[in-house]
């Protein structure tokens with residue numbers, strides 16, 4: 235499968251061509267400056283470091299002039315001196331608007347250290363995948379990789395994801411939303427949904443705080459723990475089904491990859507099976523399913539992506555029940571990106587290798603930025 239994208243990267247390719255033709259007469263255009271932003275304040279800080287390490291290893295360094303920006307667990311930003319992710323930095327920074335992108339400002343000296351063309355957030359979870367940093371990118375007027383503010387926020391919150399999917403007539407698991415102020419007892423939820431139940435903090439990832447409960451005692455403990463992580467918790471019945479995932483890529487004309495499957499030995503795909511017990515979960519790409527079900531998954535993933543206004547990338551996760559229904563569980567807008575992660579692996583199986591995938595993502599970020607720059611803004615004088 236091939237994905238055709240507009241070639242706004244062409245000027246960089248073109249300049250490299252010219253440079254090869256005759257270095258004496260043509261001054262090559264500077265390479266696109268891309269800042270990989272990783273780490274972050276979320277529970278998925280370490281996963282982000284792993285994703286960024288893989289991206290750094292595989293990204294085409296001939297094409298991009300890279301900067302590494304690390305956000306520590308407290309939320310402080312640092313510009314690393316070189317391209318070693320493990321290196322410490324003493325440059326506390328922030329981004330401010332520049333002339334053609336964003337400037338990297340040293341917050342202790344007030345000095346502008348550099349300028350970047352594209353921000354590439356490799357941050358999972360809150361403050362990275364939830365629209366907050368995307369809002370900052372928009373405020374400083376820099377192109378960035380991945381979903382915009384709204385889609386990031388909507389996909390981060392499992393309650394709002396479901397509301398939008400339901401409105402688009404896309405199947406979801408039944409659920410109730412609980413807040414500290416608005417709770418239900420085990421008996422009430424059991425009557426409505428039927429135990430065993432899944433309890434999940436609405437805006438977390440990596441299965442942190444996700445619990446399967448069978449009775450009132452387990453329910454109360456899981457709920458208490460859930461509220462330690464989030465102000466909103468969702469409860470669903472146990473869905474018996476295969477866990478199928480589909481990688482989606484694109485802006486206005488997104489494409490869905492060949493799907494993959496997660497097969498776990500444990501009761502569910504928990505934090506331990508994701509990251510601790512390496513032998514617990516296996517991934518199967520491409521998935522072993524009849525063509526019509528693969529088609530259904532790919533089409534539903536793209537419909538969901540569009541319903542939520544996603545851009546760039548997202549991984550759409552399904553439960554496929556024994557009666558053939560494809561129910562969306564959740565949508566991740568910055569999915570794991572190590573070289574063994576589902577998102578790049580599914581594209582690899584579909585014909586787009588890891589390095590090329592990164593080119594597409596940067597290209598899509600630039601394409602969206604250029605489109606938005608062309609929008610009219612209304613000033614009071616023109617009213």
Ligand SMILES: Nc1ncnc2c1ncn2[C@@H]1O[C@H](COP(=O)(O)OP(=O)(O)O)[C@@H](O)[C@H]1O
Pocket residue numbers: 407432434438439440441442444470471472473474477502503504551563564
């Ligand atoms: N309603 C459910 N029925 C069965 N399994 C579930 C249900 N909800 C979650 N799970 C299991 O828990 C895992 C983590 O839940 P998920 O909603 O994907 O949260 P996270 O954002 O933390 O990945 C899923 O991959 C699945 O194995």
Ligand SMILES: [Mg+2]
Pocket residue numbers: 440441551564
């Ligand atoms: Mg999940």
